[in-house]
Amino acid sequence: MKQPKARPSQLRIIAGEWRSRRFSFTEEPGLRPTPDRVRETLFNWLSMHIEGARCLDLFAGSGALTLEALSRGAAQVLACDMSRDVVTTLRGHLQTLQCERGEVLQKDALNLLTGSPAAPFDLVFLDPPFHQDLLIPACTALETNGWLTPGAFIYTESETAPERLPYPANWRLHREKKAGQVWYSLWQRQAGE
Template identity: 35%
Template sequence: MSGVRVTGGLLRGRRIELPRGVDVRPTSDRARQAYFNIVRDRLVGGRFLDLFAGTGIFSIEALSRGAASAVAIDESRTGTALLAGRALSLKIPLDVRCGQLPQTLRAVALDAPFDLVYADPPYDMKLDVATLLEIDATVPLAEGAIVAIEHRSGALELEQVGLTRLRFRRDARYGNVAIAFFDLADA
């Protein structure tokens, strides 16, 4: 097993092992650090939603850096079982849910609003726009919420998306990876 490391907060330096036999593509330390630097003002005391959570590194890092709670959703039973066990061993308030979007996301919509949403859909499945539309339609968002979606640099086309609540703010690029940031249009 190889691992990724938590880059900030109380768990800084802690290595999170990558499971064998589970197809994950962890975001680079550089891109993750940049993301958390951008959203730090919304993070402390906030609620964090991690979609296509994989290793759960974003949820773990959000909690390490001061988020009050986090929900991680992934469709891999093996991955979510490992993540739930990891959350217990780290003693962090991480709610891990196994399921596919949009069904699992609709169940989360019954919860309190989120301050931050991070989605990292598999690049090869081209789910970035569909995921963004589902977040826009379903996820309860707090005032000032920030939504981010990771995508292959240059691959996210927003011209014809048709968002109703979300407004595109910026696209931050880190090599072949980019993170598109959105906020509430009426904010």
């Protein structure tokens, strides 16, 4: 008996220029798109900081955070993912939206972070696949290799409570929530510490 083809999943842009637009994305192992209600909470937390921000979306996956940030007025978003399908799909969405403020790289996020950026970022989204020990090495590389502006915000999703993880000492927990088994946290980098 033939297996039915997997249907592409859908994401919805919640607010901003492209509010209510829907896009398909391909399901991949370990892909956990940030749910609508969590994205809404996150972008409410960031409402005074998103417009005009330079954003970095490591482990972009469905592209939900990239598209939401651009819709809400981010000046630029650099998205990164290792999957060719993810990158092709997200580039297609940006083309459909005629958005030139987004760039998508097919690259390993940790390898990307070993270099230095052309300019530091105001906001970083970190939602790596769980159980692969990617979060803390990414946080450390962001901090040590010049990827962050002095007061940058860093959004993380983790399977472990934030207080149990060794985040950089100069990051202060701004907000956190838990939904199911996932911790959603927003950190702010403290300059000069």
